[in-house]
Amino acid sequence: MEQPTMGAMQMTFDDKKESKPASGAIKMSARDVKVFYGDAEAIHGVNMDLYENEVVAFIGPSGCGKSTFLRCFNRMNDTIDIARVTGEILLDGQDIHDKKLDVVQLRAQVGMVFQKPNPFPKSIYENIAYGPRLHGLVDNKSDLDEIVETSLQRAGLWKEVKDRLDSPGTGLSGGQQQRLCIARAIAVSPEVILMDEPCSALDPIATSIIEELIDELKGSFTIAIVTHNMQQAARVSDKTAFFHLGDLVEINATREIFTNPQDSRTEDYITGRFG
Amino acid sequence: MNMEASNTESTSLPDQTDLAKKRDLMQQRVSRSLKRRHNQETRFKLMGMAAVGTALAFVLLLFVTILSKGLPAFWQAHISLEIYFDEEIIQIDEKPVRMVNESEAAFNQRMLAWQTQLGFVNFNRIILDAISKEIPEARDYQRDAMRLVTSGERFGLRNMVQEDPSIIGTSQRLWLLADANVDVWMKGNINRELGDAQQQLSARTRDWVDELEAKGVLKNRFSTALFMNPDSRSSLASAGLAGAFVGSLMMMLIVMFLAVPIGVASAIYLEEFAPKNKLTDLIEVNINNLAAVPSIVFGLLGASVFILWFKMPLSAPIVGGLVLTLMTLPTVIIATRSTLKAIPPSIRSAALGIGASKVQAVFHHVLPLAIPGILTGSILGIAQALGETAPLLLIGMSSFVASVPGTPFEQSTALPVQIYLWQGNELRNFFEARTSAAIIVLLALMISLNAVAIWLRKHFETRW
Numbered sequence: 001m002e003q004p005t006m007g008a009m010q011m012t013f014d015d016k017k018e019s020k021p022a023s024g025a026i027k028m029s030a031r032d033v034k035v036f037y038g039d040a041e042a043i044h045g046v047n048m049d050l051y052e053n054e055v056v057a058f059i060g061p062s063g064c065g066k067s068t069f070l071r072c073f074n075r076m077n078d079t080i081d082i083a084r085v086t087g088e089i090l091l092d093g094q095d096i097h098d099k100k101l102d103v104v105q106l107r108a109q110v111g112m113v114f115q116k117p118n119p120f121p122k123s124i125y126e127n128i129a130y131g132p133r134l135h136g137l138v139d140n141k142s143d144l145d146e147i148v149e150t151s152l153q154r155a156g157l158w159k160e161v162k163d164r165l166d167s168p169g170t171g172l173s174g175g176q177q178q179r180l181c182i183a184r185a186i187a188v189s190p191e192v193i194l195m196d197e198p199c200s201a202l203d204p205i206a207t208s209i210i211e212e213l214i215d216e217l218k219g220s221f222t223i224a225i226v227t228h229n230m231q232q233a234a235r236v237s238d239k240t241a242f243f244h245l246g247d248l249v250e251i252n253a254t255r256e257i258f259t260n261p262q263d264s265r266t267e268d269y270i271t272g273r274f275g
Numbered sequence: 276m277n278m279e280a281s282n283t284e285s286t287s288l289p290d291q292t293d294l295a296k297k298r299d300l301m302q303q304r305v306s307r308s309l310k311r312r313h314n315q316e317t318r319f320k321l322m323g324m325a326a327v328g329t330a331l332a333f334v335l336l337l338f339v340t341i342l343s344k345g346l347p348a349f350w351q352a353h354i355s356l357e358i359y360f361d362e363e364i365i366q367i368d369e370k371p372v373r374m375v376n377e378s379e380a381a382f383n384q385r386m387l388a389w390q391t392q393l394g395f396v397n398f399n400r401i402i403l404d405a406i407s408k409e410i411p412e413a414r415d416y417q418r419d420a421m422r423l424v425t426s427g428e429r430f431g432l433r434n435m436v437q438e439d440p441s442i443i444g445t446s447q448r449l450w451l452l453a454d455a456n457v458d459v460w461m462k463g464n465i466n467r468e469l470g471d472a473q474q475q476l477s478a479r480t481r482d483w484v485d486e487l488e489a490k491g492v493l494k495n496r497f498s499t500a501l502f503m504n505p506d507s508r509s510s511l512a513s514a515g516l517a518g519a520f521v522g523s524l525m526m527m528l529i530v531m532f533l534a535v536p537i538g539v540a541s542a543i544y545l546e547e548f549a550p551k552n553k554l555t556d557l558i559e560v561n562i563n564n565l566a567a568v569p570s571i572v573f574g575l576l577g578a579s580v581f582i583l584w585f586k587m588p589l590s591a592p593i594v595g596g597l598v599l600t601l602m603t604l605p606t607v608i609i610a611t612r613s614t615l616k617a618i619p620p621s622i623r624s625a626a627l628g629i630g631a632s633k634v635q636a637v638f639h640h641v642l643p644l645a646i647p648g649i650l651t652g653s654i655l656g657i658a659q660a661l662g663e664t665a666p667l668l669l670i671g672m673s674s675f676v677a678s679v680p681g682t683p684f685e686q687s688t689a690l691p692v693q694i695y696l697w698q699g700n701e702l703r704n705f706f707e708a709r710t711s712a713a714i715i716v717l718l719a720l721m722i723s724l725n726a727v728a729i730w731l732r733k734h735f736e737t738r739w
Contacts, residue, residue, distance in 0.1 A: 079627060081551050104630050112628035118621035120640055130639070131629040184629060 027052045027192055027222040028073060028110075033087035035068050035077060042068050045087065046248040048241065050192065055214060055223045057233035057254065060243035061269065066226045067115075069243065070194050073224065074110040075103050091192070108135050111185035115197040117177035119169035119184070124161050127169040127180055128152060131188035147187055155183035156213055175206025182213065186221070193217065195225040199232065211236050230270060234258055242266045341718070345711030351498040351512060352453035352461045354423055354487065356405035359446035360436065364400050367392050370440045393437055398429035402451070409492055410483055419480045423487075425454045427510030452500060453493060455511035455705040457484055461493065464704040475702075501712055505679050506693065511702055516713055518679045522592045522672070522687030523661060523720075529596025529683065530603055530660045535653045537600075538607030545608070546615040547637050566605035573602045574666030582670060589671035593683040598670060599660040606659065610652020614645045647732040654728035658721050664691040690717045 028050040035043040043065045050056055050073075058066035068077065075096060077083040089096045096106050108131075119127050128148040131137075138144045148165070152158040157179045161172070169180050178198055185193055195214070199207040207229075214223060214236045227233050233240050234254055241251040242263070250257065250266045261267040371385040399421060406420045407413040413420035428451045435442060456475040459465050461484060471478055487493040504515030549555045577598035581587045587594050618641050626636035667673065673692050680687035688696070694713045700706040 074628070076624070076628065079624070104632050107628060107630035112624075114621065114624055114628065116621055118619075118625040120622065120625060121644060130626075130631075134629070134631055134635065181625070184625075188629060 024052045026050070027092065029090045030069075030072065031088040031090075033069065033072055033085065033089060035065070035072065036084045036086075037080075038082045042246055043072075044246045048248060048251060050222050050224055052222050053218055053220070054239060055218045055225060055237045056239045056241060056251075057237035058224065058226045058241050058243060059228075059230060059233050059269075060249075062228075064243040065246040066241075066243045067196050069248075070196055070224055070226050071112075073192065073194055074107050074112055076112065078103060108188050109190050110192040110194060111188065111190035113178070113181050113185055113193065113195045113198045116201050117174055117181050119172070119177050119180050121168065121170050123166045124152075124169045124172070124180060125165040127184050128187045131184060135188055137188065151183040151187040152180075154186055154217070155179045156209065157183055173206070175202050175209060178202060178206070178210060179213065182210070182217075186217070190221065192222045192224070195223065197226050197228060200228060207232070230258075242269065244269070341711050341714050344708055345713075345715045347462060348708035348712035349497060349501060350495045351500065352458040353450040353494055353496045353498070354453045354457075355448060355450050355492050355494070356402070356424075357408055357446055358401060358405050358432065358449050358451075360432075360443045361401060361404065362444045364398075365393075365396050365436060365443050367396065367440075370437075390437065393433060396433065396436075398432045401432060402429060409487060409490075413483075416479055419477050419483070422454055422476055422480045423457060423483065425452045425510045425512035427504075427507060427513040428452055450494075450496060452498065452512050455702060457493070458512060459702075459704040460484055461488060461495065462708075464708070501709070502716075505677050506675060506688070506696070507677055508675060511700075511705060514697075514709065516690065516693060516716055518676055519688045519690045519693035519713075520716070521679050522595070522676075523690040525592035525680065525683045525687070526596040526599055526689060527657060527661055529593065530599045530657055531653075533596070533600040534603040534607050534656065534660075538604050538653070538656075539611050539649055541604075542608045542611035542615065543637060543642070546612045547641070548633065562605050562608050566609055569665075570602055570663050571665040571669065573598050574669030576601065577666060577670045588684055588686070590674050590676065590686045590688070591684050592680060592687050592689075594670050595667050595672055595687075595689060596683065598666045599663060602663065602666065603656040603660045606656035607653050610656070611645070611649050614648030614652065615641065617648070618644050643735075647735045650731045650735070651728050654724055654731075658724045661721060661724070662691055662717065664689075664695055667692050668695075690720070 026049045030046055030048045032045045032047060033043060034041060034045050046069055048056075048069075058070060060066050068083075071077050072085055072089060073096075075085075077085055085097075091106065091109060094101065120130065122130075125148055128151050129144050132144060132147050138147060149158060149162075152161060157176060160176060161167075161180075169177065172180060178201075182193075182198075199210050202210065211232060214225065217223060218238075225233075225236065237254045239251060240254045240257040242249045242257065242261075242265075244265050250261060250263045252262070257266065258270055261270060368389060371382065371389050373379075373382045402424055403413065403417060403420060406423060410420065431451070453461075457480075460467075460476060460481060465475070474481065476484070484493060500513045501515045502520075503517055504513050505518035506516075507514040545555060545558065577594055581594045581597055582589060622640050622644065623636050626640045627633070631639065667689055672688050673696065674686070674688070675696070676686045676688050678686070690713065694710055694717065697706045697710045697713060
């Protein structure tokens, strides 16, 4: 839908980003990461660094491996029987595949928001409270109440739901459900949040609310977001990574990618010649 | 086709009339096919309704026959007699009372001796005396007279005395259960025109029955014998379901406490945790095959493994329960697995993504959603086990057991087996109704089980 208009490069960039200092420390890094589904190699050795307080957008045509690669960062590929990941992924310099590191601990540090809003079929309160309670982050009810409130506030949902915390999370609208999922993810205070096409099931208004939210959240988190929507990548991200057929073709500052792509495949894709 | 070709050739000048014609033609075709499609739909709907109607008619037929045959069995012929507990006939010592300093064994021995003494009392004479108050000539025709009351009632009188010996020397009017043949005669379940040789009761007894019925001494009254007594072959009128009911209940409990936890646990493991490889594939195929194994084969297995190898008792509910557990396991596993499969994977991802371990994801989120389905599957499996007869025949549960089992290790029979036994009884005129009554009890038990299943499902579903 959006591709045909891309030729003119009528894209809106968030110029505040440009003035922001070029980020601090490396939060996560991937070195020569390959993913196999059975015998088929889906990702062919990707290197990438995620910097603190930075939003990186993964773009690329369907089936290029961007979601698969994103799921490497919190080892969600472990849940797929036939998937196998090789290479090294570091979180704060520590290998996440290290036997000593429990995957549960990793996922508490690297949260995830999924493509389709997937709140638990429980109350709004229970949705948020589940993570903190699971990890034993709170000692008493009032602490838990506070976490629920702040998480919902940060996800911009508090005003809408504060009077009905006991009603089911599945009864909210699609956009609200996705913000509930974001609130649920940030309730366990992760350091990195992975978002797998978080707006693909949402209407434009809900999408813009989520995009604003991402912009606010990057003050405290490192965010990696997979998106099909190139305007969205342009609007929310500091850096954009273009994937194609399992390769990371190009990663650069978002403005650079969209105005001055180094690789012809990137240029073809963002101008809508394929994808 | 032609038009299309000409259209593409002369796009600059499309033939308006040709186009209109073409459109008309298409409209006609559509409306024609539309009619056909509507007819097809109507036909299909009618066939569906006919199928449902036929099925309902058969169900209705089943219920009407069973109810019309079985309900009269709950009302049995009773005879009202003035029973005098004659101290001349009941000559026994005083009921022993435990003395101070007496050991329990010694007391039990004295009690047993007293009960034996009571056992020798001829209660038939008491009944005969009572009958002769209604029919004066009864004394001269004792055999005919004693056919009026079912033979089990003398033990009823004995038990009354044993409970409370102070009734000796007093008299009271009691409703005694009449003989099965009296019941048959009164209800008209035997052709009254048949000759003496083909009648179960003598001509004299038949006349007395008619006479007493007219006086209101013989009457059909609601009887608890069917529920309270175990099976009987000497006193047919008091044959009841209690033994079979308790046996079935014990087996159901065993199935519930073995098949459901084991089945659900294996299903959860296979579905959520087990690696998908050749071995688990093999296990899955075999579970599906086991569900299709004829139930009688499980009976053979039970006989050879539990009885011959483990030396468990014959005809015991424990063996029946174990056999039925084996039979129900595949059903429970398959039902649970398909329920777990139907839970959207997004719920698992959500839990895992927030840092729940696999076990936590399953037990906190997947299982609660699966509970309604698991319950339905389990209860249907248990209901199926409750109605199973074939495997029980092979482990000796088709034998005649005239007692109510106190533990699962005692001899017992089961409701469906009792139905099978009764329908083969020689006194068909009496047991046809009783068989139907037993079917009613079994059906009522099953319907209430299914009702519980439906209620539980609704209860757990309506939470969200």
